[in-house]
Amino acid sequence: MNKHQKPVLTGQRFKTRKRDEKEKFEPTVFRDTLVQGLNEAGDDLEAVAKFLDSTGSRLDYRRYADTLFDILVAGSMLAPGGTRIDDGDKTKMTNHCVFSANEDHETIRNYAQVFNKLIRRYKYLEKAFEDEMKKLLLFLKAFSEAEQTKLAMLSGILLGNGTLPATILTSLFTDSLVKEGIAASFAVKLFKAWMAEKDANSVTSSLRKANLDKRLLELFPANRQSVDHFAKYFTDAGLKELSDFLRVQQSLGTRKELQKELQERLSQECPIKEVVLYVKEEMKRNDLPETAVIGLLWTCIMNAVEWNKKEELVAEQALKHLKQYAPLLAVFSSQGQSELILLQKVQEYCYDNIHFMKAFQKIVVLFYKADVLSEEAILKWYKEAHVAKGKSVFLDQMKKFVEWLQNAEEESESEGEEN
Template sequence: MFSAPTPPPAGTKPSLQGVHIKQRKGQAKASAKFEPLVFRDQLLNHLSSCPPADYESISAKLDALGSQLDYRKYDEALFQILLVGAVLAPGGTPVEDATGRCAFSIATTGADADKVDLAEMKKAAGVFERLMRRYKYLQHEFAENYLKQILGYAGKFAPIEQERLAVATAYFVQLDLVPANVVGAVKTDWNVKNGIAQPFLLNFFKTFPLIKEPLEPVLNSFRKAGLADLDSFFPTSKRSPADVAAALKAHGAAAVADWYLKSKTSQVRDEVNKKVKVLIVEKADPDEVLATLEPIQRRAVPSVISEGDFVSLVFHALVSRVNLNAESPAVVDEAVAQVKDYAPVLEPFTQRAVSEVALVNTIQVWCHENPKLAPGFLRLLKTLVGADVLSTGPLVYWFQKGSKPQGREQLLAKAAPLIKFLQEQEDDESDEDDE
């Protein structure tokens, strides 16, 4: 007769002894041994059946391999192989054993071993685009980590391979696979010191005019990422703005050179305004203001800004506290007093006629743009003549043919008595010398 099994004692947990539990597929993959070299061997074996220049075949093969190879787990090795043809050892050196390097990679693209082929590079970049369109999870890691990793190790590769990587990066930017500021990854201390970062940057920028890609979004990306100081990519001995601009122009990137110089000019303007305005608020004496400005002037003129523009910049900073909202007589009195107090700051920066003319034109435009100042134009000029900031020759030149169009007729009429007096005084001195 059948008898029911004896129930387990109270509180005893059920047992699955003898039951086989199948491990989930994802869990099995996660616990599998990490073997990037095995992945490399498998990938290279599959790609070996594709001719190196048959980019359609390579794309199709990479697409199909996603179901066989674990791209998610080996994404770093995947991109190292596709970018430079090998898995990288710690420190960035390619692992080159008996397997050799992959026949297809950005670093080896092109039939000519010593030349970059733009048409081939565009097709090679297209392989990356199609791969990441198919496996979308790859793009984030590529842009945020693995391309930056390769660029940081750029010095480990041959110069022609570095150039190909720079050109390919431009194409990656064009295809919206990466932001333009990814180029900042090449700016390691070692790469800068050893002259790796500079040619990379130049090759990157020279590519855009060749592929007819607009530069404005690229430059905006650099600016937002704090990379507007392109000189930081250059070795210390080649960082003068003139050298940087000349190098960019020599590589067909004149628009980038102009943008760079404008950004440097803006930096000088901001620095002068910030420092001088603080000193004016504190009522610092002219010697202190001059001591602050002279190092900026030595650094910026003429490599970044002309001496005339620098004088104009200093003048505007010195009169920045004048209350232009007051009544006209009060505005004029305050402006004249301010110019008189700080004329010794302007004098060292107006040693040449061109600087004096630039200063007069600055005052002319300032008075035109602020009509309350116009009645004081003559007084401002007299103040600067009395302080030996302005001299007769440059003033006469300005009066006769060097003035700006803004408010010319009105302000020349106001200056006429001073010009006539200075000319007569000069004639009298000349007559005395003849006697």
């Protein structure tokens, strides 16, 4: 059945529906009612909170949430970019807002309580408030330095009490804010306010949950995105905890990348000389100590082979495999601490992989003969530096070899005295 096109009336003018016509003016009606109520409440924030609570039943907070939060923060409706729509018309603005408040933590915390109460009362405003704060952070260039400071303090306090999620910080990574140094300056003030509410562990945990822990360097322009620059900037600002946190995060990230690349090279059976050169370059580039590398090498070497499931065969297989890579381990165990870390890694591995339990002593002897481990390191491990895992089993395995080392040491000392 064919559908016929319906006839269209021509020459007929349709009047705008009254409801639609009214909506055009509703934001200004909303604004006027809000500004009047805030001006009447004045600096009494308890009265402000009560006014906002009761007015929510008369005004459409859901539809005009952006206007509501613009006025509570900036005292006026904001145009795209952050300029005040009613700038110059004092009757359309209020001074009873965050931007006009005193620039101290206690005052801004009291304003934060107004937002907390409002959002607890009208739960549907939660997402709108999050969007508003993201928007305000994008508008930072339009605000004065004092206004930026108050907004940073408010954001930090609200992050601390859980009203806002850490994801609002993504707005700070905008190119224009980063290039002009606004992002880093704002972040410092925000983190100070946040840490006045919560400890450093809570702050860094929130950053991790929001996947921002690896993006902190992006607060700076590309030519300044180094751990050293970040550490100095934030330490000078009194935020050493964040500097230390970033160093740890960067180090962990670097180690993961290094381990991944090492695993790839070992699986391709790259010549040991090439692997040594690569590791040394990465250590220099990322300021990694030998003690951080030796454990990675052990893990990669042990992951590079499919181990026999039979205990009587795995020891022979392990010794053959480790003999091949002993020269690689020897290069990166030149310090006593590195040797001890390697010994502890071997101990933990043999305990965690039960087929290797009886192979521990043989591996240590192999490393001793290949100049990977010194007798000093082995003796220190035996006396005090071993870990708890399988301690009694491994110390028992090593007893005779340790006695032999001690006797050899005594003999060499007595020979030295005779000479």
